Amino acid sequence: MAMIIDEQVATNLYFDKNFNSQAVKLLPGEYYVTDKDILLVTVLGSCVAACIRDCYSGIGGMNHFMLPDGGGDVSNPLNASARYGTYAMEILINQLLKLGARRGNLEAKVFGGGNVLDGLTIANIGQRNADFVLKFLQTEKIRVVAQDLIDIFPRKVYFFPKNNKVLVKKLRNLHGTTISQREKDYRQRLDKVNSGGEVELFS
Amino acid sequence: MAKTILAVDDSASIRQMVTFTLKGAGYEVIEAVDGQDALDKANIHKVNLVLTDINMPRIDGLKLLELLRKLTHYKTVPILMLTTESSDEIKAKGRAAGATGWLVKPFDPKRLLEVIGKVIG
Known part of the structure; x- marks a missing residue:
């Protein structure tokens, strides 16, 4: 049976004293959706995060992913x-729809894709991730209402889905060792597994 | 004559990938954006296979499956589910409603064609 690249629900819940709010921290390969007034936080190097919300109900979510090396033209x-x-984005959108969001009401803010990873075989990996997420949203006709992509710095993103606020902090003084290592580990996981899901015939 | 497949998904990106795969293998493809659209098109075109997502607006994939199985032409036509859903519980529902097979996304074009070849080849 093929191994599945499985996007995971973020499980790192904590209370953020700075914002006086319940918060969820997303790591690479994770997503989280909510209809509650909570804060979603992630730190991005070359990965991208899509913050997508229903602009009427405030149901929103975030993912954090990068593309594996498909060895060709994205x-x-x-x-x-x-x-x-596409799978990583669809998981997020499906979970939003299950929570009651309507596809036609979705709008997105996208972040990341910084050129901050050293020693990887693919040049401009951040650019590639950024290009993909913009193209996907365009194909799906999901309006991009804000973006902060590419550049050379890691970013910390704070998303408040209920009131549609996003704060982005560029980590100019951070060497990014932890971020880079996390993303490298994630990338290695992606490159090792088969990208196809399981198949079962019933008859 | 080329066999015709009805490809149902609310994601334009997925429809694009599936159609690209199937047309490349010589199948005719009719796209539908949700279960209601699929039902309308299935009534007009008597297709050879239905490939459908589950989580969709208006009529979802499981309901579409149930409704198609009530139509004379679709009692025996293979209906494959292509979905992010992989739990045993939802698979059992699909099987009970008459699904022919289950493919969990992300889909692998080669394996999709192998499965389709098996059921309508």
Whole structure:
């Protein structure tokens, strides 16, 4: 049976004293959706995060992902990278719809794709992730209402889905060792597993 | 004559990938954006196979499956579910409603074509 690249629900819940709010911290490969007034936080290097919300109900969510190396052109719809990226985005959108969001009401804010990873085989990996997320949202006709992409710094993103506020802090003085290591580990996980899900015939 | 597949998904990106895969293998493809759209098109075009997502607005994939199985032409036509859902519980519901098979996303184009070849080849 093929191994599945499985996007995981973020489980790191804490109380953020600075914002006096319940918060969820997302790591690479995680997503979280909510209809509550809570804070979603993540730190991005070359990964991207899509903050998507229903602009009427305030149901919102965030993911944090990067594309695996599909060894080819991401604009080719059958490229393994594009298929995985589409999957990561679809998981987030499906969970929002299950919570009651309406597809036609969705709008997005996208962040990350910084050129901050050293020693990786793919040049401009952040650019590639950023290009993918913008193209995906355009195809899905989900309006991008804010973006802060590419550049050379890691970012810390604070998303308040209920009131549609996002704060982005560029981590100019951070060397980014932990961020880079986390993203490298995530990337290695992505590159090792098969990008196809399981198949079962009933008859 | 090329066999026709009805590909149902509310995601334009997924429809694009699936259609690209199926047309590349010589199938005719009709796209539908949700269960209601699929039902309308299934009534007009008597397709050879239905490939459907589950989580969709208006009519979801499981309801579509139930409704199609009530139509004379679709009692025996293979209906494959292509979905992010992988729990045993929801699979059991699909199986009970008459699904032919279950493919969990992200889909692998080669494996999708293998499965389709098996059921309508």
